[in-house]
Amino acid sequence: MASDSSIDLTPEFLAEMIKSVGVGVGIYTKDGQYVYVNESYAELFNVTSSALVGEPLWEIVSEIDADKFKTYWMSFQDNETRKAETVHRYNGQEVPVATVTTQRSINGTTYHFGTIKDISERKAHERELKRQNERLESFAGVISHDLRNPLNVAQGYIDLLQTDIDRDELHLVDTALDRMNVLITELLELAQSRNIGEMRSVSIKIVAKQAWQSVDTQQASLSLPETNPQILANNSRLQQLFENLLRNAIEHGGPGVNVVIETTSDGFYIADDGSGIPESEHDRIFETGYTTNDSGTGFGLSIVQQITSGHDWSLQVRKSSEGGARFEITDVEFATQ
16 A cells, blocks of 8 residues: 655644654753743643743753853764753752753754653652662661571580580581571572662673682682673672672582683673583572572572662573573673773
């Protein structure tokens, strides 16, 4: 069926289309004043479009100052597009928004075209999630402290008894207390892994080396990237991720397993030449408490998943080129070195 070519794309038609889109639209020139806004944008502040036309950008956008607007304007190149999250305020209201701003020159005049989307619900959800995670971490810390006190007392008595008595039962109790201590530690780590904290530019190679030194590596070997890639991450949480994946490789691949950490175009991976993970288990291994190791807690890979999701990364497990396991972390933002 032939397309209808009778539609007249006049300025009036295009203006009417902009009015009807589901997101806000604002256009301003080099003097910083809005020359056009659509109704969707004005409705964020319960005003009409005409109320915003003529208003300077810095009176509405919280992160732009009047004395710095010229520098902001000149920093754009023609046809350049930038995304941002900020707060727009007007008429006594403040609205968190996601913006996409593009600079265009039309008939010799330069404009900034911006789309503005209300993200109030998402921001409220993020704040609530942060509060829940903080409460969970605080609760886990209190429980960890309260459990460790009687645990340490019991361990002290066992140590005293073992100096005078050599009984298998005492060794069994000692092993059980060690197991409880590991469970408490990893439960606390699981709670803390939800809260990523401050992110900055960190070196994959340096953090991986630090993780390797914190793990009982036995006769295993580690291969690192030849370059020194930098990514945006929380240093402590990234080290925790590497530690858990390295322990997993050694526990399941054997004491002489070879481990490789390398970057990809959008992230990095940790692979080994061990026995691998059956494809049928790929989804289950990240479940809290799931383990195939009699001495395992089932928290290690769950912690890894919490850390990756907290960074807004993606995590997948595949078969490595050597037949072992390969954990791929993608959607990682590389930092400028």
